[in-house]
Amino acid sequence: xxxxxxxxxxxxxxxxxxxxxxxxxxxxxxxxxxxxxxxxxxxxxxxxxxxxxxxxxxxxxxxxxxxxxxxxxxxxxxxxxxxxxxxxxxxxxxxxxxxxxxxxxxxxxxxxxxxxxxxxxxxxxxxxxxxxxxxxx
Numbered sequence: 001x002x003x004x005x006x007x008x009x010x011x012x013x014x015x016x017x018x019x020x021x022x023x024x025x026x027x028x029x030x031x032x033x034x035x036x037x038x039x040x041x042x043x044x045x046x047x048x049x050x051x052x053x054x055x056x057x058x059x060x061x062x063x064x065x066x067x068x069x070x071x072x073x074x075x076x077x078x079x080x081x082x083x084x085x086x087x088x089x090x091x092x093x094x095x096x097x098x099x100x101x102x103x104x105x106x107x108x109x110x111x112x113x114x115x116x117x118x119x120x121x122x123x124x125x126x127x128x129x130x131x132x133x134x135x136x137x
Contacts, residue, residue: 037133043112043125047102051135053098055107056084062131063088068095093121095128109133 037046048055064094069088075084078083081101082134088095111129113121 038127039122039126040110042114042120043110043122044129045108046129046133047106047108047111048133048136049078049106051105052082052099052101052107054082055109055132055136056086058135059086059097059099059109061135062128063095065131066090066128068128083117093124095125097128097132107136 002054010033037044048058050058059071061067063086068088070086070088071121072087073084077083078100084097084099086097086099088097092115096112096114098108098110100110109129109132111125111132113128115121122126
């Protein structure tokens, strides 16, 4: 009986490891294709298959469609090239979008929708990011 339990436990552990590895592989494949959107602690992020300039234009288009008033835009030289920060306000939320080059021809887009000093609207951040991803194509 004890031997059967050990065998079952090993088989279960091996299956769990296989699922984790497969999940990581699929997430990495989706990120490389620009299709994976990740919800973070304060918002959402994705890698889009577009240069920073095109992602910035897509961000402005998303802001226009979602009635977000742009309040600030800054460009700085960072690791791997030019980074952009675009801020705005909408419906009692402060929006912050950060665009960083990620490899050749791709951009990491991070979106935060802040409702107060300690709370964030992850759903709205994801909505904004969905639009940015769509307009980046």
